[in-house]
Amino acid sequence: TRTTRPQRLLKAVQDRAIRGNPKSVISVIDHYCRNQEWAMNVGDEKGFILDSVVSELNPQTVLELGTYCGYSAVRIGRLLHSGARLLTLEFNPDYAAVAREVISWAGLENTVQLVEGASGDWIPRLREHFGIHTFDFIFLDHWKEGYLADIKLLEECRLLRKGTVLLADNVVCPGAPDYLEYVRKSPLYDSRYFKSHLEYTKAEDGLEKSVYLG
Numbered sequence: 001t002r003t004t005r006p007q008r009l010l011k012a013v014q015d016r017a018i019r020g021n022p023k024s025v026i027s028v029i030d031h032y033c034r035n036q037e038w039a040m041n042v043g044d045e046k047g048f049i050l051d052s053v054v055s056e057l058n059p060q061t062v063l064e065l066g067t068y069c070g071y072s073a074v075r076i077g078r079l080l081h082s083g084a085r086l087l088t089l090e091f092n093p094d095y096a097a098v099a100r101e102v103i104s105w106a107g108l109e110n111t112v113q114l115v116e117g118a119s120g121d122w123i124p125r126l127r128e129h130f131g132i133h134t135f136d137f138i139f140l141d142h143w144k145e146g147y148l149a150d151i152k153l154l155e156e157c158r159l160l161r162k163g164t165v166l167l168a169d170n171v172v173c174p175g176a177p178d179y180l181e182y183v184r185k186s187p188l189y190d191s192r193y194f195k196s197h198l199e200y201t202k203a204e205d206g207l208e209k210s211v212y213l214g
C-alpha cells in the first residue's frame with residue numbers, strides 16, 4: 001500500500017538531514033514541504049515567531065498540544081536550556097510514530113517526551129503522572145475545535161500560573177474563533193495577534209499569544 005504523507009516526510013528527513021542536528025531537520029522539512037509536498041507543520045515563517053517567543057521566555061516546562069510529525073517539537077526543543085523539558089501530546093498514532101523518529105533523528109529524545117492520547121484525557125493526569133506543577137509555555141496546534149475546551153481544562157487543573165504564555169497556531173486558517181473570542185475578552189488573559197501566513201503559502205494565518213494573568 002502507498003506510504004502516508006508523514007512517512008514520506010520522515011524519509012526525506014532520514015535521507016537528507018544530519019543526525020543529531022535539529023537545524024538540519026527543520027530546514028529539510030521546510031524545503032520538502034515547500035517544494036515537494038505540503039504538510040501542516042507550523043513552518044518557517046510562523047516558526048520564526050515561535051522561536052522568538054520561546055527564546056525570550058526561556059521556559060523550563062513546556063506543553064505542546066498536537067505533535068503531528070514533530071516539526072514544532074524540534075523547533076522548540078532545540079531552544080530549551082539543559083534541564084528544561086517539552087511534553088508533546090498527539091492523539092493520532094500514525095502521526096506519533098513518525099514524530100518519535102523525527103524527534104530522535106534531531107537528537108532531542110532526552111528533551112522532548114511524546115505522549116500518545118487525547119489531550120482531554122491526559123491534561124487532568126499530567127500532575128500525578130509526570131510530576132508537573134505548572135507550565136511556563138504552551139503551544140496549541142491540535143484540533144482547532146479543541147483549543148478552547150483544553151485551555152479551560154488547563155485552568156481548572158491549575159496547570160497555568162501568573163505569566164504562563166500560551167501560543168496558538170492557525171487562529172485564522174483553519175481558524176479558532178471561539179478560542180480567540182475567549183482569550184481576547186477574558187480578564188484572565190493579555191492577548192496579542194501575530195499576523196503571518198499559512199505554512200508554505202501566501203494565505204493569511206497567524207499566532208495568538210496570550211499571557212495568563214492568574
Ligand SMILES: O=C(NCCNC(=O)c1cc(-c2ccc(F)cc2)cc(O)c1O)c1cc(O)ncn1
Pocket residue numbers: 040041042066068091092141142143144169170173174198199
Ligand atoms: O487533525 C488533527 N490534528 C492536526 C491539527 N492541525 C490541523 O488540523 C492543522 C490544519 C492546517 C490546515 C490549513 C489549511 C488547510 F487547507 C488544511 C489544513 C494547518 C495547520 O497548521 C494545522 O495545525 C487531529 C486528527 C485526529 O484524528 N485527532 C487529533 N488531531
Ligand SMILES: [Mg+2]
Pocket residue numbers: 040041042141169170
Ligand atoms: Mg498548525
